[in-house]
Amino acid sequence: MKTAIIHDWLIDREEEAPGLDALSKLFPDADIYTLFYRPEALSPAMSTRTIQASRLQKLPGITRFSKYYMPLFPTMIEHIDLRGYDLVISNNRYFAKGVLTQPETCHICLLHPSVLAFWHNTVLEPSAASPPFRSVYPFLINYYRIWDVVSSQRVDYFIACAQPMVQHINKYYRRSDISVADPSDEQNIYDLCCQIMDMFHLKQETAYQTRIGPSQRTQPATYPYIED
Numbered sequence: 001m002k003t004a005i006i007h008d009w010l011i012d013r014e015e016e017a018p019g020l021d022a023l024s025k026l027f028p029d030a031d032i033y034t035l036f037y038r039p040e041a042l043s044p045a046m047s048t049r050t051i052q053a054s055r056l057q058k059l060p061g062i063t064r065f066s067k068y069y070m071p072l073f074p075t076m077i078e079h080i081d082l083r084g085y086d087l088v089i090s091n092n093r094y095f096a097k098g099v100l101t102q103p104e105t106c107h108i109c110l111l112h113p114s115v116l117a118f119w120h121n122t123v124l125e126p127s128a129a130s131p132p133f134r135s136v137y138p139f140l141i142n143y144y145r146i147w148d149v150v151s152s153q154r155v156d157y158f159i160a161c162a163q164p165m166v167q168h169i170n171k172y173y174r175r176s177d178i179s180v181a182d183p184s185d186e187q188n189i190y191d192l193c194c195q196i197m198d199m200f201h202l203k204q205e206t207a208y209q210t211r212i213g214p215s216q217r218t219q220p221a222t223y224p225y226i227e228d
Contacts (some may be wrong), residue, residue: 001086001197003030008073008093010037010051011063019110019161019183020091021045026190027089033080035073035095036062054080071140074098074147087197090155094118094144098151106200108193109155110183111165118144119172149173157196159189 005027007020021043024032032049036057039047054076056062062069077098082088082105090096090109094117097109118141152173160166160180169175179196181188 002084003027003087003089004033004082004085005030005089005091006033006077006080006082006096006099007091008096009035009066010046011041011066012038017043019112022183022186022189023089023091023110024049026186026193030089031085033082033099035076036066038063071143074144074151087193089193095147095151097155098147100154104204106197107154107156108159108196109157110159110161110181110189111169112161112183113165115148116164116168118148119168156200159192 005020005023007017010017010020024030024045031052032046033052033054035054036059037051037053042051056069056072056076059069073095077095078100080099082099082101085101085105088099088101088105088107090099090107092109092111093114097107097111099107101107149172152169152175155175156177158165158169158173158175158178160169160178161183163180166178166180169178179192181192183189
Protein backbone atom coordinates (compact mmCIF):
# COMPACT_ATOMS: atom_id res chain seq x y z
CA MET A 1 0.00 0.00 0.00
CA LYS A 2 1.58 3.24 -1.16
CA THR A 3 1.09 5.89 1.54
CA ALA A 4 1.74 9.61 1.81
CA ILE A 5 1.69 11.75 4.95
CA ILE A 6 1.29 15.50 4.66
CA HIS A 7 1.82 18.12 7.37
CA ASP A 8 1.43 21.89 6.99
CA TRP A 9 4.97 23.00 7.85
CA LEU A 10 7.80 22.19 10.22
CA ILE A 11 9.59 25.22 11.59
CA ASP A 12 9.22 24.58 15.32
CA ARG A 13 7.89 21.91 17.65
CA GLU A 14 4.17 22.64 17.40
CA GLU A 15 1.66 20.64 19.37
CA GLU A 16 0.76 18.67 16.23
CA ALA A 17 4.33 17.50 15.62
CA PRO A 18 4.02 14.51 18.01
CA GLY A 19 1.11 13.33 15.87
CA LEU A 20 3.39 13.49 12.85
CA ASP A 21 6.05 11.51 14.72
CA ALA A 22 3.48 8.83 15.52
CA LEU A 23 2.35 8.62 11.90
CA SER A 24 5.92 8.35 10.65
CA LYS A 25 6.52 5.41 13.01
CA LEU A 26 3.27 3.68 12.07
CA PHE A 27 3.95 4.06 8.35
CA PRO A 28 7.74 3.82 8.02
CA ASP A 29 7.61 3.51 4.22
CA ALA A 30 5.30 6.51 3.71
CA ASP A 31 6.42 9.55 1.75
CA ILE A 32 6.26 12.73 3.83
CA TYR A 33 5.22 16.06 2.31
CA THR A 34 5.06 19.57 3.73
CA LEU A 35 4.91 23.14 2.48
CA PHE A 36 8.29 24.09 3.97
CA TYR A 37 10.52 23.14 6.89
CA ARG A 38 13.70 23.86 8.82
CA PRO A 39 16.00 20.82 9.08
CA GLU A 40 17.07 21.82 12.59
CA ALA A 41 13.43 21.84 13.72
CA LEU A 42 12.87 18.18 12.90
CA SER A 43 12.47 15.69 15.71
CA PRO A 44 14.91 12.76 16.00
CA ALA A 45 12.25 10.50 14.49
CA MET A 46 11.80 12.80 11.51
CA SER A 47 15.45 13.69 10.94
CA THR A 48 16.10 10.32 9.30
CA ARG A 49 13.18 10.66 6.87
CA THR A 50 13.16 12.34 3.48
CA ILE A 51 10.90 15.40 3.60
CA GLN A 52 9.48 16.59 0.28
CA ALA A 53 8.71 20.32 0.42
CA SER A 54 6.71 22.49 -1.96
CA ARG A 55 8.06 25.40 -4.01
CA LEU A 56 7.61 27.62 -0.97
CA GLN A 57 10.79 26.14 0.46
CA LYS A 58 12.81 28.29 -1.96
CA LEU A 59 11.14 31.61 -1.11
CA PRO A 60 13.33 34.06 0.85
CA GLY A 61 12.53 34.23 4.55
CA ILE A 62 9.76 31.63 4.31
CA THR A 63 10.48 30.10 7.72
CA ARG A 64 10.89 33.49 9.42
CA PHE A 65 8.01 35.41 7.82
CA SER A 66 5.67 32.52 7.12
CA LYS A 67 2.54 34.35 8.33
CA TYR A 68 2.97 36.94 5.60
CA TYR A 69 3.19 34.20 2.98
CA MET A 70 0.09 32.47 4.33
CA PRO A 71 -2.31 33.62 1.54
CA LEU A 72 -0.24 31.45 -0.81
CA PHE A 73 -0.58 28.29 1.26
CA PRO A 74 -4.00 27.06 0.00
CA THR A 75 -2.86 27.22 -3.63
CA MET A 76 0.50 25.61 -2.93
CA ILE A 77 -1.02 22.75 -0.92
CA GLU A 78 -3.21 21.94 -3.93
CA HIS A 79 -0.15 21.75 -6.19
CA ILE A 80 1.47 18.90 -4.25
CA ASP A 81 1.34 15.90 -6.57
CA LEU A 82 -0.19 12.92 -4.77
CA ARG A 83 -1.10 10.81 -7.78
CA GLY A 84 -0.60 7.07 -7.43
CA TYR A 85 -1.11 6.80 -3.66
CA ASP A 86 -3.51 4.32 -2.07
CA LEU A 87 -3.66 6.20 1.23
CA VAL A 88 -3.07 9.86 2.06
CA ILE A 89 -3.04 10.97 5.70
CA SER A 90 -3.14 14.71 6.33
CA ASN A 91 -1.96 15.79 9.77
CA ASN A 92 -3.90 19.02 9.53
CA ARG A 93 -2.86 22.18 11.32
CA TYR A 94 -4.45 24.71 8.98
CA PHE A 95 -4.19 23.66 5.32
CA ALA A 96 -2.93 20.07 4.97
CA LYS A 97 -6.38 18.57 4.42
CA GLY A 98 -6.75 20.65 1.24
CA VAL A 99 -4.55 18.35 -0.85
CA LEU A 100 -6.06 16.98 -4.04
CA THR A 101 -6.28 13.20 -4.30
CA GLN A 102 -7.55 10.81 -6.93
CA PRO A 103 -10.95 9.07 -6.59
CA GLU A 104 -9.32 5.72 -5.79
CA THR A 105 -7.18 7.25 -3.00
CA CYS A 106 -8.42 7.13 0.59
CA HIS A 107 -7.81 10.47 2.34
CA ILE A 108 -7.83 10.39 6.15
CA CYS A 109 -7.44 13.66 8.04
CA LEU A 110 -6.15 13.98 11.60
CA LEU A 111 -7.69 17.31 12.52
CA HIS A 112 -5.98 19.35 15.25
CA PRO A 113 -7.45 22.31 17.19
CA SER A 114 -5.17 24.85 15.48
CA VAL A 115 -7.66 25.20 12.63
CA LEU A 116 -10.08 26.83 15.07
CA ALA A 117 -7.89 29.94 14.83
CA PHE A 118 -9.60 30.71 11.52
CA TRP A 119 -12.88 31.01 13.38
CA HIS A 120 -11.51 32.80 16.47
CA ASN A 121 -9.49 35.48 14.63
CA THR A 122 -6.21 34.32 16.14
CA VAL A 123 -4.23 33.26 13.05
CA LEU A 124 -2.43 36.59 13.09
CA GLU A 125 -3.51 39.32 15.47
CA PRO A 126 -3.99 42.63 13.59
CA SER A 127 -2.11 44.54 16.30
CA ALA A 128 1.00 42.48 15.58
CA ALA A 129 1.01 43.27 11.86
CA SER A 130 1.89 46.29 9.78
CA PRO A 131 -0.89 48.79 8.88
CA PRO A 132 -1.22 47.59 5.24
CA PHE A 133 -1.70 44.02 6.44
CA ARG A 134 -4.23 45.03 9.10
CA SER A 135 -6.40 46.62 6.41
CA VAL A 136 -6.76 43.34 4.47
CA TYR A 137 -6.85 41.08 7.53
CA PRO A 138 -10.68 40.76 7.69
CA PHE A 139 -10.80 39.71 4.04
CA LEU A 140 -8.07 37.11 4.55
CA ILE A 141 -9.82 35.60 7.54
CA ASN A 142 -13.02 35.30 5.51
CA TYR A 143 -11.07 33.66 2.69
CA TYR A 144 -9.47 31.16 5.09
CA ARG A 145 -12.87 30.24 6.56
CA ILE A 146 -14.39 29.61 3.14
CA TRP A 147 -11.38 27.56 2.06
CA ASP A 148 -11.47 25.60 5.31
CA VAL A 149 -15.05 24.51 4.62
CA VAL A 150 -14.51 23.83 0.92
CA SER A 151 -11.35 21.79 1.49
CA SER A 152 -13.08 19.66 4.14
CA GLN A 153 -15.09 18.02 1.35
CA ARG A 154 -11.87 16.53 -0.04
CA VAL A 155 -11.47 14.32 3.03
CA ASP A 156 -12.97 10.84 3.10
CA TYR A 157 -12.78 10.34 6.87
CA PHE A 158 -11.89 12.54 9.84
CA ILE A 159 -10.05 11.59 13.01
CA ALA A 160 -10.58 14.39 15.53
CA CYS A 161 -7.65 14.89 17.88
CA ALA A 162 -9.80 16.61 20.51
CA GLN A 163 -13.47 16.53 21.43
CA PRO A 164 -14.14 20.19 20.43
CA MET A 165 -13.12 19.27 16.90
CA VAL A 166 -16.14 16.97 16.61
CA GLN A 167 -18.43 19.95 17.11
CA HIS A 168 -16.42 21.95 14.57
CA ILE A 169 -16.67 19.18 11.98
CA ASN A 170 -20.40 18.75 12.56
CA LYS A 171 -21.23 22.45 12.46
CA TYR A 172 -19.02 23.81 9.68
CA TYR A 173 -18.11 20.78 7.58
CA ARG A 174 -21.53 19.09 7.91
CA ARG A 175 -19.82 15.73 8.27
CA SER A 176 -20.60 12.81 10.54
CA ASP A 177 -17.88 10.34 9.52
CA ILE A 178 -15.69 11.13 12.54
CA SER A 179 -13.59 9.19 15.01
CA VAL A 180 -11.90 10.66 18.08
CA ALA A 181 -8.38 9.63 19.04
CA ASP A 182 -5.39 10.84 21.02
CA PRO A 183 -2.53 11.45 18.54
CA SER A 184 -0.08 9.92 21.01
CA ASP A 185 -2.02 6.63 21.05
CA GLU A 186 -0.21 5.08 18.11
CA GLN A 187 -1.95 1.72 18.18
CA ASN A 188 -5.39 3.31 18.20
CA ILE A 189 -4.48 5.58 15.28
CA TYR A 190 -3.16 2.62 13.30
CA ASP A 191 -6.25 0.49 14.02
CA LEU A 192 -8.52 3.34 12.96
CA CYS A 193 -6.63 3.84 9.71
CA CYS A 194 -6.92 0.12 8.91
CA GLN A 195 -10.65 0.08 9.67
CA ILE A 196 -11.20 3.20 7.57
CA MET A 197 -9.28 1.69 4.64
CA ASP A 198 -11.42 -1.45 4.82
CA MET A 199 -14.60 0.63 4.83
CA PHE A 200 -13.31 2.77 1.96
CA HIS A 201 -12.48 -0.25 -0.19
CA LEU A 202 -15.86 -1.82 0.55
CA LYS A 203 -17.59 1.41 -0.41
CA GLN A 204 -15.57 1.61 -3.65
CA GLU A 205 -16.36 -2.00 -4.55
CA THR A 206 -20.06 -1.51 -3.82
CA ALA A 207 -20.16 1.61 -5.98
CA TYR A 208 -18.37 -0.23 -8.79
CA GLN A 209 -20.76 -3.16 -8.67
CA THR A 210 -23.69 -0.76 -8.72
CA ARG A 211 -22.34 0.97 -11.83
CA ILE A 212 -21.73 -2.21 -13.83
CA GLY A 213 -24.77 -4.14 -12.61
CA PRO A 214 -27.88 -4.49 -14.76
CA SER A 215 -30.39 -1.72 -14.55
CA GLN A 216 -34.03 -2.23 -15.43
CA ARG A 217 -34.25 1.29 -16.77
CA THR A 218 -31.61 0.57 -19.41
CA GLN A 219 -33.04 -2.78 -20.57
CA PRO A 220 -34.88 -2.73 -23.90
CA ALA A 221 -38.60 -2.96 -23.59
CA THR A 222 -40.23 -6.24 -24.70
CA TYR A 223 -43.69 -6.58 -26.17
CA PRO A 224 -45.78 -9.67 -26.98
CA TYR A 225 -45.81 -10.66 -30.63
CA ILE A 226 -49.17 -9.98 -32.22
CA GLU A 227 -50.16 -11.73 -35.42
CA ASP A 228 -52.20 -9.95 -38.04
